[in-house]
Structures are given as C-alpha cells and as structure tokens.
Amino acid sequence: MTPDFHKNYFELFGQPPAFRVDMTLLDGKYRDIQSQVHPDRFAHADEAQKRLSMQWATFANEAYQTLKQPLSRARYLLSLNGVDTAEESNTSMPAAFLMQQMEWREGIMEARAADDIAALEHLATKLRAERRGLEEKLAALLDQAHDYPAAAEAVRMLKFIKKLGEEINLAIEALEN
C-alpha cells in the first residue's frame, strides 16, 4: 500500500501551477506537511507507519526542492505542459548567448590564472544578476505568453548559467586550497 504520489507538486502545496510562486506560502506548506509526515514523528511507531512516513517525507522533499529552485520549477512546469526541455539533446543556442558564454569562460580562466579570487567573486555577482534577468524572462514566457518552446530554450540557457556558477565556485575553491 503506497500513498498517492500522483498529485502534482503544485497541488501538493496548494499553489497555482505557475512559475511565479509565493515562497513564503510554499515554505509554510512544506513545513506543515513535513511536520505531519516526517520520520521523526514516527520513530516509535510500527514498521508500516515508518515506511510510509519515509516515502511521504521523501516525496515532500522532492516536490519542495523541485518548486523551490527556479530551474527545476520551470522544467517541471514545462513537463506538466507536455514540453521536454531536451537539455541533453538540444544544444543549439542563439549565437549572441554562445559568444557571451565564451567571454564568461575566458574571464574565469584569466582570473584563475592570475590567482585572483576577488575577480572570481565579482564574476559570480555579475552572473547572479544575469541569472535573475533570465528568471524574469522565464516568468513572462511561462506565466503570461505561455510560449513553451521559448521557455524551454530559456531553461537550457539557465542551465548553462548554473554550470558556469559551479565552475566559478570550483575555481574559487581551487585557489583557496
């Protein structure tokens, strides 16, 4: 007997299926659910309860993490609308975006070669601004225009940017050690 996990994540947290989410409400709902289902509530219960509690808490964590991060939220929303973001297979990007990516990468390499942590941190700040811009765009594409193919492309771009952010972090870590 397994719980009904077919409920979609937005329904689970009582949210309308949209890219713009009310984070305070999401956090609150997540905590309400966890405070009911978390394994700590069932540490002294029987095996069936323990197992169900782990399944439910796992499901709530998965749902919450998916909706909390803009990238996974957008991807999930698209999948609900039957759109695959094809992040592995579709690598075509607008030329201007690719050019900009190359500039970022050069920036990271130069800062790293120059042992310049401050420059890397500056890049990270700039990248955050870039990411926020893209998220705004995604919100408009998903919630207003309902232009899913364009949104799927924005998701792919966002993933690029996220990877860049990870590279910057790795470079900072490497210099710190």
Next chain:
Amino acid sequence: MALLQIAEPGLSAAPHQHRLAVGIDLGTTNSLVATVQSAMSVVLHDEEGRGLLPSVVRYLPDGETQVGCTAQAMQSADPHNTIVSVKRFMGRGVKDIPDAERMPYQFVDAPGMVQLKTVAGVKSPVEVSAEILRVLRERAEGVLGGELVGAVITVPAYFDDAQRQATKDAARLAGLNVLRLLNEPTAAAVAYGLDNAAEGVYAVFDLGGGTFDISILKLSKGVFEVLATNGDSALGGDDFDQRVFCWILEQAKLPPLGPHDSRTLLTKAREAKEWLTEHPEANITALLDCGMAVDLTLSSVAFAEITQHLVNKTLQPTRKALRDAGLGPEEVKGVVMVGGSTRMPNIQKAVGDYFGQEPLNNLDPDKVVALGAAIQANVLAGNRGEDDWLLLDVIPLSLGIETMGGLVEKIIPRNSTIPVARAQEFTTYKDGQTAMSMHVVQGERELVAECRSLAKFELRGIPPMVAGAARVRVTFQVDADGLLSVTAREKSTGVETTVAVKPSYGLSDEEITRMLTDSREHAKDDMAARMLRENQVEARRLLDAVQAALDEDGGLLDDPERAAIGRLMDALRAVTETGDSPTIKQALETLNRGTESFAARRMDRSVQKALSGHKLSELEVGEN
C-alpha cells in the same frame, strides 16, 4: 461512534507513561549519556559522579574488558590492548588511517573495515564502540531504573555512509534501540536554539577530539533546517596533540620511541595543549623508558604557529559550507562553538575573525551535543505532544555510481534534505549483455578511485538485447538516519529484477549474532533467551504503537476492520508472554501487515490536515 477502549490488565498501553529514552554522544575522546527529566535535559553520572566517560576500552587476557577511566589509566602501561579514539577507525580501512604505523595497535586489514588484534582476540571498531555504548546504556538503566525504549546516537555530520552504518551496528550490538542517528551539530543547535529562542541563520562549529563539522542552519518557528554541512571526519583535537608530540620529538631530539613512551608523550602533549587554553606557556617534562628525559617549555605563540595549518583546515570546510548555503559570513547571526577542542584560543580567534563576531560559548562544549540528543530522544520516543520542532537535516556527501571509464555519475548531490530518493536509468553497452555490475560510491570527486566505495553488486537476468536497449533503473534511498539503500530494476521487457543492497561494511544479522556470542558478557547468556527477550520487547513496542494509533485515529476504520486488527493484537499479546521466538516474530509480522492499510489512511489524513488546516485566506493571497 468510536467504541470505548479498555486495556487488558497489566498490559495497559498507558499512553501518557513516560518512556525512558536517552541521547548518547559517542565521542572520539569522551562519551556521554543524557536524558530529559522533569522537562530538563541532564547528563547522567556514574557512581563516582562523573559525567564524561573516556572513550577508552581495554581488553584483558581473561576476556574481561575495562571501559572509561580505569582503561584510560592503563593506556601507557598496556598500549596494545587499550584502544583510544576508536571512533577514528569506524567504517575505515587501514589505508584510510593516517599515522597508522605510529599507533601502538596491531591492525588487521579486513574487508570494509580495519580490525584490531588484542590479547582478547581480533576486535572490530564496531565491537569496541559497542563496549562504550553498553556501559552508557547500563549507566542510564541504573540511574533511570528501567529498560530504555530507545536512544538517539549522535554522529559527526560529515560521517559518510560507512561510518554511520558502523555506529548504528555498534548501538545494536550494545542492545540499544536506535531511534535516530542525529548529526552532532544539529543536536547542539537543538540544545542551543531551544534554550535561547534563537531565530535566523546560525553556524555550528564543532571541533571534537577526532572530527570536525561545520553546519549552517536556519532556525525559524520551531524548524531547524540545515542549509549546508561540511567538515573533515579525520580532524580534531587528537591532531593538535600529535603536532605537539612531533614538536617534542624534534625539540628533544628523541630517537624513535616504543609504544609506552609514545603514549606517555602523547598524554603530555595533550596536557600541555589543555594548559595553554588558560596560560601563556606550558612545561613538558617526562622521564622515558629509553632513559632519556624531556624538559621543554611550549609557549602559546609557538603552539599557535605549529598548529596554524590545522586551524586553516577548519576554515576551508567552513567557507565551502557557506558557499553551498549561498551565504556570506556576515549573514550568519551567531556561531555556536561545540566540542572540547574549541576551547583552544587560536581556534576561538580564527573563527571570530572569519565571521567578524565573537563566537557563542555559553553552553558547555563537551555536553551540548548529548543534551541536544536527549531532547530529541524524548520527542522521538513519543513523550511530547503535537506542536514540536522539526529537524530537517541533509546528507553531507554526494552519492553516485560508477560509469564507464571509472567516472562517477552523481545521483544525489550533497546537502540534499533527507529523507531523499533519486532514480537514474542505465543501459547496457554490449549486445546480448545479461548482467550489469553496479558500484556505489560517496564523495565529491569525479573519479571513482577518489571517492569512498560503498557497495558493489551485480544485477543479473537482464534479457539479451542490443546494446543500449535495456533500461535499468537504479534507485537510491537515503533515510532519516542518512543511511543509503539501493534498488535496481530492469524494466524494458517487463521482466523486473529487484536487488536490495546493503553496503558491504554493514554487519549482517549473523555477524551480530557471532559478535554477541563472542563477547564474554553474552557467552554467559543463553542466546535463545536473549532473542526471546528482544522479540518480546519488540512485540510490546508494536502493541503500544498500534494501540496509540487506534486511540488517536480509530475512527478511520469501520467496525470489522477494527475487530480484525484487534484480533491480530490479541494473537500477538497471547504469544508474547507464552510463545517462542519464531511464533512471536510471525505474529509481529502479521500484525505489521494487518495495519498497513490503516497506516496509509492515517498518513493521508495527516497530510490532508496539514493542507486544509492552513488558513484558506493565505491560499487566496497566493493566487493573486
């Protein structure tokens, strides 16, 4: 209308009866047991009034063991058989132990985990730890006057799966029902946060005898959410002692020393370090077996210099944890210091400088973890009502699987909130391939060789297909103790093979039984009697749990369903007092199965309650 329930005489579930539960800090240097008494968390003392139990176990030729102070007093006299800092060996192989050759032990390289040769035979670190836990359990049962319902055992947050599993096995071996493995910094945060009504982002800096953890937590409205954790499970006060020890060797120009002299000087080194906490210099004097004398003075300035690299080793994980949490040091509201080693002034200064604020030292760094664990044990045992706090913890290290070329494919990233599950599909690379070998690893590196190997298993019976056609779905599930289980399933042809893996270093039931039989204490026991007792305890625990569920939510069942569960309970109750082990076990399982649907309904209702209980007005605001 719900029927009134009347408990059977003598077997009353007594819903409000206080269940005895303890928190245990199984430390590298010292261990403690604490419990909640009259709403206060207190450390339990031994007959001599001591709270700290030195984590030292000595094996004697006649099979007796000494644990704690008596063992510690003999560590120089009997270094081979007196095991100190055993926590450093938990879930570790010989090659993982730095300075193994400088230690007085005879290591035996065993698959999964190193073992130690003693006068009483070869011992696994799990068995040694179990001796410490057993003493603490007996202490608690003596003071509290009854059998424990369960215990929360703390582990360093940065412990990997192997180290956690080893700790849980040790507790099992010591006859403890583990309610939860709780991360040490999280336990400290519970004690600190509840005491100080703290809200906001806090860092817990936990430097113990042999392990270092840094956790970044968000505390708000009774929720303790770990945002990120990092650390070094082989860095602690012991390393500072070792540094001073090496300094003594250099300064006094000593030749290589025997185990007895080494142990003597290590003790001197530790004493000097502790002295320097409150004094500008420490004298180190010793007369050695080899005929040489040591007479040195170590200043706190020199101490800070020779240990600077160790201090830096704590700051690296600290920076990483903050980065993972997406925060800067200035966003941390307070830094809670935990672990005896945070008493060192150079640690206090480095942490203060990094965070730009005075660290918080208002809780006893030696006791705060055990006190927090006891508070949580009290809740987990069911001694408190509805509106409690919630701990949301994370896994410290990524989990992955080996792919072609010795590379790691990460399946669950570090700092994921637990419990968590992730599935990934894999396929065959050769035509007609019917088996796949899976290698599960933990760590952040890209190469398998640089991560910790957790388990290897084979999935057989894949129908022959062209390369790339098979679909093998591997699911990783990490439970609330941070422990992993893996299942794999081939599903392209509808033929499903499911494999459940237990990591290779985990103990099987047979091994636990063997260890129990081996240990002198239990050799005297009749194993069958012990097994019977355990099954009876388990049966009573289950009856208690089901009765509590019926009291609370009996209305979810119709009369025939309630009667059916009642019959299963009666059956279990009857055999518990009179039956043999297998009969009790069978009745236990039958009742467990018989309550599954009830459990599912209760859970669904809880979730519904969580959702609908919230004010509808908030939902409407959200939709605007």
